[in-house]
Amino acid sequence: MTKHRRHPAPIAETSKAPLPALPPHASVGRRWKFRRDLVIYVAHRSGLSQRLLADVFDLPRSTVQSILHKFDKYTARRAVTSSDGDPDVLH
Numbered sequence: 001m002t003k004h005r006r007h008p009a010p011i012a013e014t015s016k017a018p019l020p021a022l023p024p025h026a027s028v029g030r031r032w033k034f035r036r037d038l039v040i041y042v043a044h045r046s047g048l049s050q051r052l053l054a055d056v057f058d059l060p061r062s063t064v065q066s067i068l069h070k071f072d073k074y075t076a077r078r079a080v081t082s083s084d085g086d087p088d089v090l091h
Helices: 028-045 050-056 061-081
Strands: none
Touching: 028 050, 028 061, 050 061
């Protein structure tokens, strides 16, 4: 019986964001806040509600909503710059 290995598809150079999301010289606090916001965004895309995320991270729901809006704009910019025609760039 032959085993088949799955290899991840190579990432095209054009699928990278035009601007870095976080500068390389960012402070520890800024990196922590970016990671927290990214976890909130990914958790919401996975189906968790804004209310639950606000309770877990002890944030107002309006702050969670603004975080989601900020990352939606960032991913929309990535989708526009993608040349493969696939609107969902985050795989």
